[in-house]
Amino acid sequence: MNDRDLIEAALFVAGRPLTLLELESIASIDADVEDLVESLVAEYREKGPLEIVQTDEDVVMQVKGEYADAVRTIAQRDLETPVLRTLAVIAFHQPVTQSKVAEIRGNKAYGHVHELEARKLVESEPYGRTRLLRTTKAFADYFGFETDSLEEIKQRIGLLLR
């Protein structure tokens, strides 16, 4: 049982991005986790329909873009449609207050924001009596934006809207 295999197994079962810290916690004490991740990223890039992607502190195993649509129906739905819609509203109007989002989406939006924050797709900061919401780097990664600039993301969504 070597560290490289352990990291690969962990990324497989997690189904979500893992931090380097999480990966270190399962590898042996003297493992160079960053090196091992790099070598896995390279191996997966080489062949097969899966990829391992590292962004800042996070590492995730997922289906390569060109295969995504073909197997999307097989995948368990990740975000429920109502949550996804709330996310859409946040992404398009950001930075946007939680109360504004609730006004557009109804009171269920509070639960959705909670879930989106837990998934690290949205982050918030206090803003008067409500909170100001914006999308995260993880959001940009997840939806395949090359940038995490809020302005550019809003613009691209605007284009899609036409």
Place this chain on the structure above:
Amino acid sequence: MNDRDLIEAALFVAGRPLTLLELESIASIDADVEDLVESLVAEYREKGPLEIVQTDEDVVMQVKGEYADAVRTIAQRDLETPVLRTLAVIAFHQPVTQSKVAEIRGNKAYGHVHELEARKLVESEPYGRTRLLRTTKAFADYFGFETDSLEEIKQRIGLLLR
């Protein structure tokens, strides 16, 4: 985009066993799905911490046995901790009234019971103005009790509690 890669991607994202029929539905019309699965099984057996296992009609991608324990905690549980805790209380005190469970676990327990009933791990019947809760056969299966006798389940939990 070849059929072998499609099948591999499908097995990865499914997170559950897929039937050959399901795999055929995503592969191209002239693909010999069984052959492709066999070749994937062989390739995965060869190296790495993952395996593809075929049983009768089902094919599943999973972590090899020797790695399973090491990465277990990384995988998400299919019951949230608060819900699991409420289930534990029900299993130990059953048959128990919903109001007693709420007394121990707080008012959130009503929502938990709702979820546990939807998951068929708990069943209830009217009991005065409240409901009487007990675990189901599915509960016994889930946690690997050989019996679904409430008394024996309670006894075993009692022993494990020590």
Place this chain on the structure above:
Amino acid sequence: MTSGESPDTAANGAAPEDFDERSIDILVSLAKNGEIDPWDIDIVDVTDKFLARVAELEKLDLRVSSRTLLFASILLRMKSDILEESEPEDVDEEEPVEDDLQACFPALSPKVRRHAKRRVSLSELIQELKKATKRKERSDVRRFVQLQAQEFDALAVAHSEDIERQVKRVKRELKRRFAVRDQVLFSELIVDNTVEAIVQTYIPLLFMATRRQIQLEQKELFGDLSIKCKNL
């Protein structure tokens, strides 16, 4: 009216309704009339009904005891805890604004990841049971200690010398019993089953519990109190 210790109380004008009798009466009558279900208490509902009944009594110019007010304040506290805990109500079930934006968003096609969840193991179930039990015990103890502190305040107005005499008497009784076993039931200490005798035994017990000389435990609502020796 009992002889012996009772004249003290009578002299203080401590009628039974000055203590918990009236509060309990209110709750019992609410239960009897089917206004509340003792086995499935909706604390918000009970609090409202309890307070309404207290207001009624006041209107009839009956004395409302400090205990009754204490009960009311505890109920109110529980009610506010519950209201604070509950989710904001969904006023609009329907999603109000449906526009192109919301409809088109899935077109952005998120990455496809694996979302398998694993089953929980039996040992994890047991761990959670342990945590649930511990939490319940902790909150029970906390509530009891708080209650004792409040009792103490509420009863501070009582004539302390009389109370101390009663404490001594009950302590004597308890010591005699604890000499041969480690648990005594409240009912055993009640020689004659009058409200006065019950109150004159109950109040000293609360004092002793507050002083950590004994430990009180009531397994079920309106059930017998079990008394354990801590530091008599």
